[in-house]
Amino acid sequence: MTRLRLRLAALYGLCAVLGLFAAGVSAGEEPTPEPAPTLEEVYLGLSAGPLRQARLVSLPEGTLLRANGAMITEAQVQARLDKLPPDDPGRRLLEKNLPYLVERMATEALLAEEAQVWAQTHLEAPEKETRASLIETYLQSIAAQAQVSAEEIQAFFEANQDMLGGAKYEEVEGELRDYLLQEKREVLVDAHVNSLSERTRVEINAEWLRAKAPAALDNPVDRARRSGKPSLVDFGAGGCFACDQMAPILEDLQRTYSDQCNVIVISVREDPILGARYGVRGIPVQVFFDRDGKEVYRHLGYFSKAQILARLAELGVK
Secondary structure, three states: HHHHHHHHHHHHHOOOOOOOOOOOOOOOOOOOOOOOOEHHHHOOOOOOOOOOEEEEEEOOOEEEEEEOOEEEEEEHHHHHHOOOOOOOHHHHHHOHHHHHHHHHHHHHHHHHHHHHHHHHHHHOOHHHHHHHHHHHHHHHHHHHOOOOOOHHHHHHHOOHHHHOOOHHHHHHHHHHHHHHHHHHHHHHHHHHHHHHHOOOOEEEEEEHHHHHHHHOOOOHHHHHHOOOOOOHHHHHHEOOHHHHHHHHHHHHHHHHOOOOEEEEEEEEEOOOHHHOOOOOOOOOEEEEOOOOEEEEEEEEEOOOHHHHHHHHHHHHOO
16 A cells, blocks of 8 residues: 555645527526636646646635635745745745645645545544544545456456566466556546546636746646647656666657657656646656647556657657
8 A cells, every 4th residue: 555655645745798699598587607717728737637627716815725615825825835945946846836736735625624524424533533644544445445357457467468577377466456456546546636626616816826827837848738739748767767768769759750749858856846747656657748738648667669659640740
């Protein structure tokens, strides 16, 4: 459960005017107002996931986010920043990525609300839990729903025999079961956390976000997604064996295909927030985006030049 615990810990520390006789509206009826745009609609990729469907609205000055009983204010955000020294590199990164910090704070608050409701019927003494432990216990209950069938284990074994060193199925069945079960647990937790703003109406201060989003989106990945060209982004770090193996491949692709697509290399050590925003938990990770900036595929681990070119070809890169 170590990887899952690390993942859970990381989650704590993301109108048009209608005419009187418009279609579907008869005389004397009040037209239905257009819903406020979502964060993802206006600022593609800015949310790490939990707040993608949050609505951009006008909120009172100083209020950055509102949802049920949860509220995030500028004073709370400043207090979180003030826990770090003024010259701390991590603080400077957070100051540039304030929407990310607000999302993290909101995610913790919303999960705490859900966990408290869940605890009333699932724990004998929820009052003895800390906020962090209650959230972790709640998410562990989500992860516990994962199941792996014998057919899935067999299929994985057959598809990955090369990396298993010729081992027989009976020799690795238990390890493969544990691996696949852990993967499914992480997927369940991620899906649950990333759908927070689908289960709960979340409102974000549109004016504040309009001022802060440009700085957060001023990075190679988000610029590439808005360039109108397909993009390959490799998240890695120097000293990682597979990352170092891929370095010359990526350099060659940058030289050869720069006119057709973006090939971006990001060090998660130098920009951990960008890695966190894009859900990077292991390296190297290759993420492919189409011309509209939509993610279409991602892969974890070493990816050969031939495999990369095959994926780029699907995006129109020849």
